[in-house]
Amino acid sequence: MHKKVFAQLDEELYIEKMSNGLQVCILPKKDFNKTFATFTTKYGSIDNQFIPLGEEDYIRVPDGVAHFLEHKMFEKEEGDVFQKFSINGASANAFTSFTRTAYLFSSTSNFEKNLDVLIDFVQAPYFTEETVEKEKGIIGQEITMYDDNADWRLYFGAIENMFKHHPVKVDIAGTVESISAITKDHLYQCYNTFYHPSNMMLFIVGAVDPEEVMNHVRDNQSAKSFEPEETIDRKFADEPDAVNREHHELKMDVQVSKCMVGIKSDAKEISGKELLKKELSVNTALDILFGKTSEHYTSLYDEGLIDDHFSYDFTQENNFGFALVGSNTPDPEKLSAQIKEILLNEVQSPSITEDQLQSVKKKNIGGFLRSLNSPEFIANQFTRYAFNDMDLFEAVPVLETLTLEDVHEAFSSLVQEDRITSFYILPKENA
Amino acid sequence: MQLDETKIRQDGLNIRIIQTKKFKTNQFVLKFKSLLSEDKVTARALLPYVLQSSTEKWPTTALFRSHLDDLYGASASVDVNKKGEYHILTFAVDIANEKYLQDNTPLTEQALNVLNEMVFHPLLEDGAFSQKVVESEKRTLNQKLKAVKDDKMRYASQRLVEEMCSGEAYALHPNGIESELENITPEKLMEAYQQMISSDEVDLYIVGDIDSGQMEKLCKEKFSIASRENVKAIQKHITIEDSKKIVEKQQIKQGKLNIGYRSNTFYGDHDYLPMAVMNGILGGFPHSKLFMNVREKESLAYYAASRLESHKGLIVIMSGVEPAKIERAETIIEEQLEAIKNGDISDQELSQTKAVMTNQMLETLDSPRGIIEVLYQGETAGIPVNIQGWFDGIERVTKEDVTEAANKLLKDTTYILTAKEVAESA
Secondary structure, X not given: OEEEEEOOOOEEEEEEEOOOOOEEEEEEOOOOOOEEEEEEXXXXXXXXXXXXXXXXXXXXXXXXXXXXXXXXXXXEOOEEHHHHHHHOOOEEEEEEOOOOEEEEXXXXXXXXXXXXXXXXXXXXXXXXXXXXXXXXXXXXXXXXXXXXXXXHHHHHHHHHHHOOOOHHHOOOOOOHHHHHOOOHHHHHHHHHHHOOHHHEEEEEEEOOOHHHHHHHHHHHXXXXXXXXXXXXXXXXXXXXXXXXXXXXXXXXXXXXXXXEEEXXXXXXXXXXXXXXXXXXXXXXXXXXXXXXXXXXXXXHHHOOOOOXXXXXXXXXXXXXXXXXXXXXXXXXXXXXHHHHHHHHHHHHOXXXXXXXXXXXXXXXXXXXXXXXXXXXXXXXXXXXXXXXXXXHHHHHHHHHHOOHHHHHHHHHHHOOHHHEEXXXXXXXOOO | OOXXXXXXXXXXXXEEEEEOOOOOEEEEEEEEEEXXXXXXXXXXXXXXXXXXXXXXXXXXHXXXXXXXXXXXOOEEXXXXXXXXXXXXXXXXXXXXXXXXXXXXXXXXXXXXXXXHHHHHOEOEEOOEEOHHHHHHHHHHHHHHHHHHHHOHHHHHHHHHHHHHOOOOHHHOOOOOOHHHHOOOOHHHHHHHXXXXXHHOEEEEEEEEOOOHHHHHHHHHHHOOOOOOOOOOOOOOOOOOOOOEEEEEEEOOOOEEEEEEEEOOOOOXXXXXXXHHHHHHHHHHOOOOHHHHHHHHHOOOEEEEEEEEEOOOOEEEEEEEEOHHHHHHXXXXXXXXXXXXXXXXXXXXXXXXXXXXXXXHHHHHOOOHHHHHHHHHHHHHHOOOOOHHHHHHHHHHOOHHHHHHHHHHOEEEEEEEEEEOOOOOOO
């Protein structure tokens, strides 16, 4: 176990790699009542083509398997895992993203008991044809709920516009049709490949003694046997740099139109500090261009083109990334035209100043401190960073070193005319 | 379990200072409370947004936000909501504790300045708010009111309350009434503002690693709020003769089935905690009867849960169901409540629910806003919160108490939002 000290922040992080390959991190929080733990595998909806553990050929699994598997992990021969957590007063949950599946709980008593429940249920799959069939009804309802959710459709509409082949374009839960093809064998195949301890991270934040908890995890893991660690072979189709389509729209039973502009990142693989720097640089540029202190925000708001739903964000993962800028708006066409113009103008004639850069840095330093109030943020973000070979606690130091050139370079290599797309949700007439 | 809490009454202002070393930021929240009423709700809903958009010192959003960025990303936010029949306007500032920054310039006083400027020094033109700002915020609020209809889950919850409580102030949406919005002029808004400043009940909460003596002194300097009467809503007990059923159709894929019950139990009543435990057993958690039976056993819904409206004496059940299976879901939901009424509650269900509720409360106290909301919950009802008393009270609730609470429930209204064309179900 080794310890990292962040003196200015008054935080300490304890890290150990177990002999089976599992990474364990503990960040003690004095004075907190609760402890929060996440057990995450580097496996999400995009990992749909891979060589299963112990086999030789690539397979393609149905869309929505990772999320389906997440649901099914909670059901065991002896019953539902939620029950075990709640007997100990814990509340548990799970989520599946493009690149990760996380199981988590928080509790204010019986921490070690709950931790065992978490580790043990994720490390003991139990799938039967019968329970797999039953789950299709529940997930089918989850999918239709999202189908009716205009903001979700807007988000995915923009992503589908951007990507031609990359599986990020597929809804995380799959479709009612794709999940109908899922069998218990798919689940075991994916589980065995991606839930090996060496592909996972356990993160614990809260009212704990790090020595004790690390010992506890060590004992838990050494009592179990695992296959030797293997590198996972994933496959992704070649993705062009240009967007799949420049524009698309959808009519729904809504009152207010919605507009989302997407900017696609190139397909070059990226990780570590390089990734961190790119993400921070682009987000800094977006903050300066579209944040509430910007001229552009003021004029878009004054013109009535955006409201307080206006948002912008850039995410970059290992082999895909995108920026999204959008809002509820009475005039999606005008808004998307203006957003595109702002983006392309900035590339042509950079307007960002040193003062603006300093101001965003200050703002983000305070924002990072605020995030440290939240155990959920620390555990989830640290894990996401670690899976991309980045360190969450490096974010502020790297941010502080960013120069105007860094920001402009990252921004202008992202923003290119053929990588921009727009998607609208429009009210149905006579709905 | 106790909070390190200092209470100060400064004329018309109730100040609560909660000293804790848990957080890396300090939180300042100012709350204005008035009765919900049809003629005031829309102007009041608009007020906080106009106030945060333009002040004397920072006449534009861009200037205001720049100042906040320079204060190490201080966050300033406003919020409008209701608790029972109270309309509550919230102004909050969260600011880094300079202890954790390389630059040690004190920030606390700055946070109070921001709060003070935002609420008490609006930008005025000829004694009223700026026409331009008012118009632009009206447009945003109008869009927000329209957008509620686009989030089917929220829409169904709102429609149930409108139907169930029709004629009662609680039926009003805290964000106001769309058709009233056009009638709001800068002058009318000014009247609403003056009324808010002169008659609302005002509470200030401060949470963080701060010196309460110094805070008290600063609050005296920054805020002067004249004494006033307490604002008190009347809690009416409602009897139901025939329950209502409302069915609405839209072009959607997933139906919503929401059912509202009168509990006639209010925050602070002797059976308030049994009612809360009852709600937990019924549908508060993933181990609850609704989730286990409607979702897990029957695969009928993705979500099925219940919620307690503490200050209005209601329990509301919400579920998202395939349109063809709404009737089936309704039957199963009714059966769950019947089971509790008949005392069909296992020891495990009772102890799990208590354990999870206790956990939830402790977790809430791990966030600055959580602490404030827990304390304000009691303040709204005029009953100071005793955290330890709450834990002890939950522990004392028996199965009989829960059954008794369930038997008080009166089914009032069923609201169904369903698809225009219902697919045949297998």
